[in-house]
Amino acid sequence: MNPLYRNDRPGHHAPSYYAASVTAPERPPLTGAIKVDVAVIGAGFTGLWAAKTLSEAGREVVVLDAHRVGFGASGRNGGQVHSGFNMGQRALEERLGDDRARTLWDLSEKAKAQLRHFCAAHPETEYRPGIAHGEYDAFDMAELRLEADHMARRYGHEIDVMDKRRFGDLVKSPAYVGGMLDPGGGHLHPLAYALALARVAEHAGAVIHERTEVTDIAEGPRIHLETPRGRVEAGHVIVAGNGYLPNMLPEVNRRVMPINSFIAATEPLPDRWKEVLARDIAVADSKFVVNYYRFSGDKRFLFGGRESYSIGFPSDIQTALIARMERLFPQIAGVRIDHVWGGSLGITPTRLPHVARIGPNILSGAGFSGQGVALSGMAGRVMAEAVLGQEDGLATFETLPVPSFPGGTALRAPILTLAMTWFALRDRIGF
Secondary structure (H helix, E strand, O other): OOOOOOOOOOOOOOOOOOHHOOOOOOOOOOOOOEEEEEEEEEOOOOHHHHHHHHOOOOOOEEEEOOOOOOOHHHHOOOOEEOEEEEEOHHHHHHHHHHHHHHHHHHHHHHHHHHHHHHHHHHHOOOOOEEEEEEOHHHHHHHHHHHHHHHHHHHOOOOOOOEEEEHHHHHHHOOOEEEEEEEEEEEEOOHHHHHHHHHHHHHHHHOOEEOOOOOOOOEEOOEEEEEEEEEEEEEEEEEEHHHHOOOOOOOOOOOOOEEEEEEEEEEOOOOOOOHHHHEEEOOOEOOOOOEEEEOOOOOOOEEEEEEEOOOOOOOOOOOOHHHHHHHHHOOHHHOOEEEEEEEEEEEEEOOOOOEEEEEEEEEEEEOOOOOOOOHHHHHHHHHHHHHHHHOOHHHHOOOOOOOOOOOHHHHHHHHHHHHHHHHHHHHHHOOO
């Protein structure tokens, strides 16, 4: 089943709190044939940063999205801005060596700085600093302390490691044995961020067509893209479909696969939100099926998590999701739930992004594995810079180890389902 349509209404955003809280202008679909310097497939963070960068450099750019700006993970995610990659720096150093690991860290820090700078100019994105991570056992706490000490000594990156009492004062759940607070991370309104990026890209000259699915990519000296009512000829193509990319590019699809995640938004809790968090920060934890949560600008509790191993969404998203939320925070059990939604994100076998040149004039960025709010924008920027002849950023991303899933595209889903079922069982029994 085409991932673009398996769980969503064509041409509509997910029924999320985010979509309900913004006005998203509609853009017409492509009709007829056009020629451009660069075509971008996907109007999420990756594609929009690519379009913005290229248009500001004077290139003629068209962005094509099968649905709407911010339709996919970019417009419906948890809004959490993490430091680094979905693998600790010590592990990256062991796999890649100190120099390459440091270059990757510097790139990730540049990604956060880029995001903060943009959000400072666009307050509707609601960026706020601070992200915490909760731990469930002594082993994870020991690993956290080792990583924190390493990051302070080697990278000058300070995080506050807290014992159970201090962390419980910050994140008011009895479940955690401790955790950390990273002031270098943060959280934002992801759909507002995507819409702001689209406006800036258009102001620079990019043209965005919504409800324009790319149905075929014909490679050659110039790339030809087919859509239901039009055709694009481009010198370069940047593919930014992530978890919603149909099976058109085997080089990407065998390394990146979609999984589903779900979020609930409560009624506003302006007088009660400090029963959950002492500060307006984002939080994630060390469950394999991670819990992630924060408060919106109007103090709704946005709680994400729960597993889904099928291609389609479960018929009942809410029950299991709210049960997870109330186990962590029994003090807000019974609050009204105003919105529940799901979406797909792209993951890779190593949980590291796949950002690479996959053809002489085709580049792809995907597989951000739940840590893409900052990194995906940087991926779009460095792919655009590569089109402009500046390869350093792309080369840095390409050092990340991203093998194919065992069995390739055909077997990636059943094999991953078995693995995730086992780890989810470990979460439940505390093993």
